[in-house]
């Protein structure tokens with residue numbers, strides 16, 4: 001049997017029979033939870049129970065049929081197998097019609113029992129997997145973000161996304177905080193052949209040895225019988241996204257490298273490892289090559305991860321996308337917060353043009369949200385207006401116009417000056433005051 005969890009909740013008021021069945025099933029490799037009454041077996045059973053139920057029908061108090069009915073109400077997909085004596089067959093047939101998985105007539109041989117439970121566990125595993133995928137797809141749809149932006153750097157990035165989705169190769173995403181690394185990783189996953197499988201996000205900064213074992217590998221926590229699949233297993237056939245890979249502790253860097261080099265993982269309940277099949281996307285805002293030089297990151301892992309690198313531009317490198325992005329975030333915020341669409345005032349435009357947006361898309365998104373709530377200047381006297389005076393806003397607007405002129409002139413200062421109709425000295429004074437360097441607007445490929 002493949003990846004199915006072989007977990008059985010066994011219910012029988014006959015202690016001797018229960019003991020025999022427990023032994024038979026444990027020998028056959030099942031994890032067994034034994035209960036002497038239906039009431040006890042019902043305890044803690046919710047729709048997320050990953051196993052199956054095998055119950056005797058005839059029991060004092062609540063009988064097996066009633067137990068099945070109650071379980072069926074909680075989760076109609078839960079496989080319940082009933083063990084019946086000769087006289088109970090009509091009742092068992094009625095239970096089948098109402099959705100019981102199967103019934104077995106006593107006395108039942110070990111082979112029949114094990115085969116029926118194996119089938120039930122397989123069916124349960126399929127249901128649980130489908131539910132998990134559906135949930136993931138719903139969450140994905142809720143998170144789904146259209147990649148906004150028509151700037152050349154963004155077009156270039158889109159080509160990279162298309163290529164990576166088509167090849168399914170491993171990839172390193174380089175970009176400052178908030179430039180959209182995770183969004184791009186999700187876009188690659190969504191466009192690629194693994195879209196029906198999971199996209200698993202791993203925040204490397206939160207991983208320590210213990211969490212690597214339990215949460216990532218899914219190893220057995222002390223004293224617990226059931227192993228649950230770790231994030232690695234969940235990413236099998238899907239995409240594994242290693243966020244802030246530079247934050248991976250040195251010991252974990254070594255373990256991680258060994259794992260991807262070996263290309264194997266242990267699924268829950270499996271007797272042997274399986275070949276690991278996933279698209280690995282790592283992201284970093286750090287200069288990993290420099291970290292390697294300084295001994296802060298393993299060179300071998302760096303080379304393994306950085307075969308293909310996509311660099312995400314900062315917002316300052318694609319200022320022409322800012323108005324579209326802002327409108328997108330604003331509409332999204334107004335819909336989410338259920339407030340009327342906020343107008344884009346001249347002061348907002350000035351801020352969009354003048355500010356440097358060091359926090360990139362995340363900062364722009366927050367600003368849009370603040371504007372939707374009336375917190376930006378002159379939108380109703382919120383926090384923003386108190387913090388920023390007219391002089392500051394004018395300076396920002398001015399800086400924005402100068403940048404725009406330099407961009408249109410591709411860094412040529414004389415042309416920019418002409419556009420702005422400014423004398424040379426005034427122009428250069430303003431550049432100094434705003435810390436603007438024309439060279440940054442030149443096209444490096446020319």
Ligand SMILES: Nc1ncnc2c1ncn2[C@@H]1O[C@H](COP(=O)(O)OP(=O)(O)OP(=O)(O)O)[C@@H](O)[C@H]1O
Pocket residue numbers: 145146147148149175176177178179180181182183184243285328361362365
């Ligand atoms: N091209 C895009 N178009 C529209 N929205 C985007 C785009 N890229 C990113 N976003 C949005 O910008 C915000 C930041 O993006 P994301 O979380 O992907 O950045 P990140 O680089 O992974 O950030 P960090 O390094 O801080 O984790 C998110 O709200 C995301 O939905």
